[in-house]
C-alpha cells in the first residue's frame with residue numbers, strides 16, 4: 272500500500288520552519304510496510320489544499336494531513352477536505368461540550384472560535400486529542416483512508432500512535448520493508464553507478480537509491496515483501512553481486528560511518544591514532560572524535576598551518592619544506608612520522624593540500640592533496656587531485672585519510 276502526506280501550514284513555506292511531522296509519519300508507515308510515495312507542503316489556502324488532497328487520493332490508499340486543525344480563520348484543513356470530497360461539515364455539540372469542559376478544567380473560558388473545532392466532515396470518525404484542543408478525524412473514501420491530524424508534533428505523535436496505528440494495522444496487508452545500506456569510500460558516483468547499475472537495474476524491488484557526498488557514497492536497497500524472510504532473501508540476491516563488484520571499497524554494510532568503522536578497527540587492533548592537519552584545520556580530528564568512546568584510541572593531534580608550526584611541532588625539516596614545499600609527498604610523510612613520534616601513537620595520519628580557492632599553481636592546482644599515514648610497518652603517502660570548492664576538497668581529504676587508515680587496519684586483519 273502507498274501513502275501520501277500533506278503538511279499544512281504557510282510557515283513551512285518560509286525558511287524558518289520545516290515539516291518534521293512527515294519524517295515521523297514516514298518512519299511509522301514504513302514499519303507497517305507502507306511506502307510513502309509523495310508528500311507536499313501546502314500553505315493555508317483552501318483551493319490549493321483541496322487540490323493536493325484530490326491528487327493524493329487519486330494515487331494512494333492512505334492520505335495523512337497534518338496541521339491546520341486549530342480554531343482560527345487560517346486553519347483550513349477541515350474545510351479543504353470537505354471541499355475535495357464534496358462532503359459537508361457537520362457540527363457536533365458533544366465535541367464542543369468536551370472542549371468546553373477541557374477549558375473549564377484549566378480554569379479558562381472557551382473562546383467562541385473554538386467551536387470551529389467541533390465540526391467533523393460528514394462520515395468522519397473522531398480521533399480524540401488528549402494533548403491539545405484540535406480533535407483529529409478519520410475518513411474512508413472509495414477504498415482509501417484519510418487522516419486529519421493536529422500540527423504540533425507531540426499531539427500528532429500521540430494521536431497517530433494510539434488511534435491511527437491500530438486501525439492501519441488492520442487495514443494494511445502484512446508487508447515488511449527491509450533495507451541494506453552499503454557505504455563506499457574513494458569512488459566517484461558515476462564510476463560506481465556504471466559498475467553496479469547492471470545488477471540493480473533488473474529489479475524494481477528492492478528499490479535502489481544512491482546518495483553521494485564528497486568521497487562517500489551510500490547505496491540504499493529497500494525490499495518490500497509479504498514476509499521478512501522473502502525481503503531478506505531478495506536483498507541478498509541483489510546486495511550480494513554488488514558487494515562482490517565493490518569489494519573492499521565497501522566500508523560498512525549497516526550504515527555505520529567511516530569514523531566509527533575506523534574506530535572499531537583501531538580498538539580491535541589495540542592501536543591508537545594521532546593526526547597532523549594542515550588544510551583540513553582539525554576536521555579529521557573532529558570526525559574521529561565524533562564517535563563516542565574515541566578516547567580509547569584517539570590520542571590527539573596537531574593543526575600545523577604554517578611552515579613554522581610544521582617544523583616546531585612535528586619536526587618537519589626546513590630542508591624538506593624548502594626543497595619540496597608544504598604541499599608535497601615528502602612533507603606529508605614527515606608530518607605523519609613526526610606526529611606518530613611525538614604522540615607515541617600506533618598510527619598517525621597527515622593531510623596537506625591546496626583547499627583553494629586561491630593558492631593553486633600550475634604544478635599544484637587547487638585540490639592537490641597529500642595524505643600521509645605512518646605506522647609500525649612504515650609510512651606511505653597518497654596523492655589526490657580533488658575537484659570542487661574549499662568545503663568539498665576538505666571533506667574529501669578527511670574522508671580519504673580515514674579510508675587510508677581503514678585499509679591499512681583491515682589489511683592487518
Ligand code: ATP
Pocket residue numbers: 278279280289290291292293337338339340341342346403404405420421422423424
Ligand atoms: P493548533 O490547534 O495548535 O493550531 P493545528 O492543527 O492548527 O493545531 P498548526 O496551527 O498547523 O496546527 O500548527 C501548530 C504548530 O505545530 C506550528 O506552529 C508548528 O510549530 C507545528 N507544526 C505544524 N505542522 C508541522 C509539521 N508538519 N512539522 C513540524 N511541526 C509542525
Ligand code: MG
Pocket residue numbers: 339340341342343346422
Ligand atoms: Mg493552527
